[in-house]
Amino acid sequence: MTMEIRIMKNILDRNQNKADEVRNLLREKGVKMVNIISSPGAGKTTLLERTCEALGGKFSIGIIEGDVTTDRDAQRLKKYDIPIVVINTERGCHLDSHSISKALAVFDLDSLDILFVENVGNLICPSSFDLGEAFKLAVVSTAEGDDKPAKYPLLFSEARAVILNKTDLIPYTDFNIEAFIKDLSAINPRVPLFRISATKGDGLPGWFEWLEYQIKSSPAG
Amino acid sequence: MTMEIRIMKNILDRNQNKADEVRNLLREKGVKMVNIISSPGAGKTTLLERTCEALGGKFSIGIIEGDVTTDRDAQRLKKYDIPIVVINTERGCHLDSHSISKALAVFDLDSLDILFVENVGNLICPSSFDLGEAFKLAVVSTAEGDDKPAKYPLLFSEARAVILNKTDLIPYTDFNIEAFIKDLSAINPRVPLFRISATKGDGLPGWFEWLEYQIKSSPAG
Numbered sequence: 186m187t188m189e190i191r192i193m194k195n196i197l198d199r200n201q202n203k204a205d206e207v208r209n210l211l212r213e214k215g216v217k218m219v220n221i222i223s224s225p226g227a228g229k230t231t232l233l234e235r236t237c238e239a240l241g242g243k244f245s246i247g248i249i250e251g252d253v254t255t256d257r258d259a260q261r262l263k264k265y266d267i268p269i270v271v272i273n274t275e276r277g278c279h280l281d282s283h284s285i286s287k288a289l290a291v292f293d294l295d296s297l298d299i300l301f302v303e304n305v306g307n308l309i310c311p312s313s314f315d316l317g318e319a320f321k322l323a324v325v326s327t328a329e330g331d332d333k334p335a336k337y338p339l340l341f342s343e344a345r346a347v348i349l350n351k352t353d354l355i356p357y358t359d360f361n362i363e364a365f366i367k368d369l370s371a372i373n374p375r376v377p378l379f380r381i382s383a384t385k386g387d388g389l390p391g392w393f394e395w396l397e398y399q400i401k402s403s404p405a406g
Numbered sequence: 407m408t409m410e411i412r413i414m415k416n417i418l419d420r421n422q423n424k425a426d427e428v429r430n431l432l433r434e435k436g437v438k439m440v441n442i443i444s445s446p447g448a449g450k451t452t453l454l455e456r457t458c459e460a461l462g463g464k465f466s467i468g469i470i471e472g473d474v475t476t477d478r479d480a481q482r483l484k485k486y487d488i489p490i491v492v493i494n495t496e497r498g499c500h501l502d503s504h505s506i507s508k509a510l511a512v513f514d515l516d517s518l519d520i521l522f523v524e525n526v527g528n529l530i531c532p533s534s535f536d537l538g539e540a541f542k543l544a545v546v547s548t549a550e551g552d553d554k555p556a557k558y559p560l561l562f563s564e565a566r567a568v569i570l571n572k573t574d575l576i577p578y579t580d581f582n583i584e585a586f587i588k589d590l591s592a593i594n595p596r597v598p599l600f601r602i603s604a605t606k607g608d609g610l611p612g613w614f615e616w617l618e619y620q621i622k623s624s625p626a627g
Contacts (some may be wrong), residue, residue, distance in 0.1 A: 192413055225445045225529055225558065226550025253530060255557055276560070278499055278530035306557075307528055308446050309474060309499035328549030328575065329447025336476055336527075337446065339497070354549065357578055359605065384580065 200314050204282035207289065207317025214294040216247075217400050218302060220316050222340055223324035224333075225306030228350040230258045231383040232324060233301055237265040239393045244298040244400060249288050251280040251305045258303060268292055279310035282317055299400050308333070312340040320345035320399070327351045328358055331365040338372050345399075346377045348392065353382040421535050425503035428510065428538025435515040437468075438621050439523060441537050443561055444545035445554075446527030449571040451479045452604040453545060454522055458486040460614045465519040465621060470509050472501040472526045479524060489513055500531035503538055520621050529554070533561040541566035541620070548572045549579055552586040559593050566620075567598045569613065574603040 211218050221229050237246055247268045250259045256271045263269065270288040272280060280302065292300070302318065304311040312321070323344035325333050328351055334341040341347065347369060355362070362380075369378065377395060381388035432439050442450050458467055468489045471480040477492045484490065491509040493501060501523065513521070523539065525532040533542070544565035546554050549572055555562040562568065568590060576583070583601075590599065598616060602609035 224447065224527070224550075225554060226547070253558060257553055257557060276530065276534055278528065305530065306445070307499065307530060309497070309526065309528060310531075313497055326447070326549060328547060328572065329445075332478055333446060336478060337474060351549065354575060354578055357575055 197313065200282050203286055204315040204317040207282055207286050210289065211294070211300070211317060211319070214297070216294055216297045216300050218300045218316070218318040220302045220304060220311075220318035220321045221324060222304045222308065222311045222321055222344075223306060224308055224326070224329055227306070227324045227326040227329065228383045229303050229306075229324050230261055232348065232350065232381075233262060233303060234265075235383050235386070235389055236301075236393070236396070237262065237267065239389070240299075240397065241265055241267065243397070245296055247292050247297045247300045249280075249285065249300065249302045251303055253277075253305060268297075274305055278305055278307050279314050280304050280316060281314050285316045308337040308340055312337075312343055322346055322348065324348045324350055327355050327360040330359075331361045332368070334365065334368040334372055341369060341372045341376070344373065344376060346379065346395065347373075349378060349380045350383055352380050352387060353385050418534065421502050421504070424507055425536040425538040428503055428507050431510065432515070432521070432538060432540070435518070437515055437518045437521050439521045439537070439539040441523045441525060441532075441539035441542045442545060443525045443529065443532045443542060443565075444527060445529055445547070445550055448527070448545045448547040448550065449604045450524050450527075450545050451482055453569065453571065453602075454483060454524060455486075456604050456607070456610055457522075457614070457617070458483065458488065460610065461520075461618065462486055462488065464618070466517055468513050468518045468521045470501075470506065470521065470523045472524055474498075474526060489518075495526055499526055499528050500535050501525050501537060502535050506537045529558040529561055533558070533564055543567055543569065545569045545571055548576050548581040551580075552582045553589070555586065555589040555593055562590055562593045562597070565594065565597060567600065567616065568594075570599060570601045571604055573601050573608060574606050 223229050250271045253274055259269050259271045270291050272284050272288055321344045323340050379392045444450050471492045474495055480490050480492045491512050493505050493509055542565045544561050600613040
């Protein structure tokens with residue numbers, strides 16, 4: 186067991202070194218990288234579709250698509266005519282900074298404003314691997330239940346913003362918004378929460394406005 | 407990279423050896439172990455609640471609850487007065503056979519018929535780690551979208567049965583049942599598919615009947 190902990194520490198250390206390199210490079214180039222983390226099917230790709238439609242005219246957007254084995258999400262995003270790189274992790278359950286670093290070589294970083302990374306659908310390991318992003322975005326669907334912040338505290342404590350998606354399904358589920366907010370506030374008291382339906386369009390303007398502010402104001406990386 | 411692949415192979419080999427031990431022990435004791443794998447919030451715990459209610463009078467049931475950090479799912483199952491062991495994986499994204507082996511020591515295996523393992527909410531790594539189970543059960547919610555079999559083929563190819571939960575939400579989503587079945591059939595052509603709503607009760611009798619048949623007829627493990 187001690188050996189495994191040491192191996193894990195080595196892997197995380199090597200990941201951190203490369204993530205620092207990536208962050209420096211992106212700061213130099215003025216590119217904001219957003220690491221989007223959620224369960225499978227929480228709506229990351231649909232959120233990216235809406236965001237490309239709303240902000241594609243104002244900013245130069247790129248996307249890195251993390252997927253175990255297919256390029257299905259990338260296929261859905263092709264229509265926006267933006268640069269997309271797919272990273273297939275095969276049996277790997279998260280992206281790491283080494284694969285991001287390789288993917289960056291494919292982009293023209295001088296012309297990019299924002300780079301979205303759609304991480305592999307998983308609430309656990311992606312939270313432990315810094316990719317060199319400017320910030321992490323947690324996306325959770327109401328259909329997953331209101332207990333996710335309490336059950337996956339690392340992600341929700343690290344996220345700079347939380348998107349609660351599929352609010353249109355609340356009437357048909359036992360999702361309790363007060364319980365969700367209570368647990369989230371205990372973990373990350375001041376984190377902005379956007380309640381949206383990416384398919385119906387509800388709540389999206391607030392998200393776009395916040396994101397635009399982040400692109401313009403916070404340090405790159 | 408070669409080093410990491412070797413380390414991963416060693417970890418999987420050690421896991422397999424212990425899984426074989428676990429399987430032999432459970433066969434000897436006549437206990438069927440079911441490894442339940444799904445995304446976070448697909449409905450594993452609610453399915454277990456309904457299953458305990460339906461089959462608790464006929465069979466002696468035990469549960470191992472895999473969770474990153476809390477015992478919330480175990481708290482929900484306490485009311486059935488059955489033996490439950492919680493395994494907190496901390497930052498780990500899957501259960502392994504070593505932790506299962508330790509948990510088994512807490513049960514009176516001679517008196518158990520069936521042991522459900524609620525794995526950590528994750529579609530990826532749990533599929534790679536044999537726990538010594540009789541079979542794997544894949545649970546997926548309609549709210550996650552119809553593309554999950556294609557995107558996570560290892561789980562769906564290894565599952566002895568697939569439960570499609572939250573069918574009551576289909577009218578409010580763009581879930582396409584034909585697309586789902588087509589992808590699933592390409593990966594695992596003869597796998598039984600149970601379309602259920604664990605909260606509303608739809609489709610559960612077919613699942614109970616099939617499970618009862620498995621408990622009585624297939625080899626233990």
